[in-house]
Amino acid sequence: MISLFDMFKVGIGPSSSHTVGPMKAGKQFVDDLVEKGLLDNVTRVAVDVYGSLSLTGKGHHTDIAIIMGLAGNEPATVDIDSIPGFIRDVETRERLLLAQGRHEVDFPKDDGMRFHNGNLPLHENGMQIHAWHDDTVIYSKTYYSIGGGFIVDEAHFGQEATNEVTVPYPFKSAKEMLEYCNSTGLSLSGMVMQNELALHSKKEIEEYFGHVWQTMQACIDRGMNTEGVLPGPLRVPRRASALRRMLVSSDKLSNDPMNVIDWVNMFALAVNEENAAGGRVVTAPTNG
Structure with a gap:
């Protein structure tokens, strides 16, 4: 699995x-x-x-x-x-x-x-x-x-993994995941955690995903603070940094609760630009 x-x-x-x-x-x-x-x-x-x-x-x-x-x-x-x-x-x-x-x-x-x-x-x-x-x-x-x-x-190539570890809730579809949740009373995240505990210790899980979260934050921070053009012959300009400055300025003048969506879009653009530039990112489950 x-x-x-x-x-x-x-x-x-x-x-x-x-x-x-x-x-x-x-x-x-x-x-x-x-x-x-x-x-x-x-x-x-x-x-x-x-x-x-x-x-x-x-x-x-x-x-x-x-x-x-x-x-x-x-x-x-x-x-x-x-x-x-x-x-x-x-x-x-x-x-x-x-x-x-x-x-x-x-x-x-x-x-x-x-x-x-x-x-x-x-x-x-x-x-x-x-x-x-x-x-x-x-x-x-x-x-x-x-x-x-x-x-x-x-x-x-094409061979089945030989070092498979048995997990308590093996699944191959979302339907099977939900059936486990209904039969055990576990939440989706709780069921997945039980599977992960069969593969790793709780300390390993917490440390690894703490590192993943820090990497995600660092990627956003780097992306929204870096200017210039992206690699390649098209010389596409980075936009996240300019968008961040605009949002910082406009937030002081607006009470629109939908402004948060603009921030989310800016964070996504920052990661997108870091990925395009060959920066450090987290696959989830692919870079694409």
């Missing part, structure tokens, strides 16, 4: 499938190199991106996400302010530091990241990462980003 920990994840924008998932794939690949004792033998890394990941790759920062993952970063903790400088360094030197700086390899501008129009056979969001020693591929893996930031490698 999917936990609320899976549905509400701290990550980065603009897309859970095209940004969060690829970063996790890059991190998993470099972790494999470390675990297998191959890292120090790698002289070059190359990435092939396919299908939907490729067609929207630049707009969704897929290439940046993969590079940052190979560098040893995770979506929940990557320093978003350091990303532009790191990417500029990779592009300028055509070298990439793997696994938090443990080993540096070639990452050519021409064929380090290759975008393909076609799909891999199992899913439209496919990617392959290859580690080379001179002219020989010493490790290669295919990943699929299947939605919501979840990734699966080719060997495990």
Whole structure:
């Protein structure tokens, strides 16, 4: 069963499938190199991106996400302010530091990241990462980003999870959830909490969702206090900051109770703009 920990994840924008998932794939690949004792033998890394990941790759920062993952970063903790400088360094030197700086390899501008129009056979969001020693591929893996930031490698695609934990109220539909509530007298949130307690301690739940709430608040705050234009060729101007200033001014002159809706819209716009800019957001259950 999917936990609320899976549905509400701290990550980065603009897309859970095209940004969060690829970063996790890059991190998993470099972790494999470390675990297998191959890292120090790698002289070059190359990435092939396919299908939907490729067609929207630049707009969704897929290439940046993969590079940052190979560098040893995770979506929940990557320093978003350091990303532009790191990417500029990779592009300028055509070298990439793997696994938090443990080993540096070639990452050519021409064929380090290759975008393909076609799909891999199992899913439209496919990617392959290859580690080379001179002219020989010493490790290669295919990943699929299947939605919501979840990734699966080719060997495990379509397989049922083997580490399922039994929960007291398993469900696959809203109807089943309501039937549990009617038969037990539990509220919807109470029933879900009982399931989560089978997976995590109460302290873990409270600490995790406290962090999620703080991340949401920080995202709103950053979005409504940042000006300029959003990344991309269209150069769309940010609007949340100007809207906030207007609301602060007009609130002093108006008693309209519907003004609160304007504030809610401004908060949503602030998060939307942070997501588009590759900022830190919470998937719920996707960035979209």
